[in-house]
Amino acid sequence: MLEVRRLNAGYGRAQILFDLDLDAGPGEIVVLLGRNGAGKSTALKSIIGLVSPISGEIWFAGKRIDHLQPFQIARLGIGYVPEDRRIFTDLTVAENLEVGRQSARSDAAHWTSERLFRLFPSLGELRTRLGAHMSGGEQQMLTIARTLMGNPRAILLDEPSEGLAPLIVQQMARTVLELKREGLTVLLCEQNLHFAQTVADRAFIIEKGHVRYSGAMRALEADAVLREQYLAL
Numbered sequence: 001m002l003e004v005r006r007l008n009a010g011y012g013r014a015q016i017l018f019d020l021d022l023d024a025g026p027g028e029i030v031v032l033l034g035r036n037g038a039g040k041s042t043a044l045k046s047i048i049g050l051v052s053p054i055s056g057e058i059w060f061a062g063k064r065i066d067h068l069q070p071f072q073i074a075r076l077g078i079g080y081v082p083e084d085r086r087i088f089t090d091l092t093v094a095e096n097l098e099v100g101r102q103s104a105r106s107d108a109a110h111w112t113s114e115r116l117f118r119l120f121p122s123l124g125e126l127r128t129r130l131g132a133h134m135s136g137g138e139q140q141m142l143t144i145a146r147t148l149m150g151n152p153r154a155i156l157l158d159e160p161s162e163g164l165a166p167l168i169v170q171q172m173a174r175t176v177l178e179l180k181r182e183g184l185t186v187l188l189c190e191q192n193l194h195f196a197q198t199v200a201d202r203a204f205i206i207e208k209g210h211v212r213y214s215g216a217m218r219a220l221e222a223d224a225v226l227r228e229q230y231l232a233l
Contacts, residue, residue, distance in 0.1 A: 001026045001153065002058075007046060009051050010054065017043060030202050030203070032044075032189045033204070033206070033230075034230065044156045046066075047065075048070055049069055060077075060154065061076070074150060077105060081144050090132065092128050094113060094128065098149075100148075103151070108153045116145040119148075123142060141172075155186055160190070169192070193227070213226060
């Protein structure tokens, strides 16, 4: 569904990613792991078109997309949930969801407000509340729900568990697994290893813009030396 080939990318003269290769299949949850500044968020921003690659290729559902603008990539069926959420604080929950609405796709799950309120029951209780008056966890749920209103085939999640209370993190994990059951491809960045182990099928470890590990999440769980080398603080 999603493939990145020898991607080099960065900001101005600062190159962040070096010959990055990664992939994610239909209905698969893939996690990018690594310390702060490793290049995980830059990888997601490159896929969605917010960072222009220096070189390399990005393919989605058989179509090369690294030359497209973010809105064109979104229309093809990739949703992006940024780390800083970026909800519209002066709009209600229901209005934020309407902002994300796209037409139904024949090859993707179709999401409506009511269906999302079943996925996120707390949002259903807050549908008339302004975004500015929501907790961080509620805002994170709203950001994901708004992205799903675009009926994506793949969704990119940047640090979905960051700054959330443990109970909300558990709910977030259940949500990600539900997206997998719906057939979505999920690519996420995470520093919370426990969260990643709960949801991910495969993992890529990125260090200083290079892939240092790619393989099954279970294999990474069993390799304490690898975790200590690349993930320990």
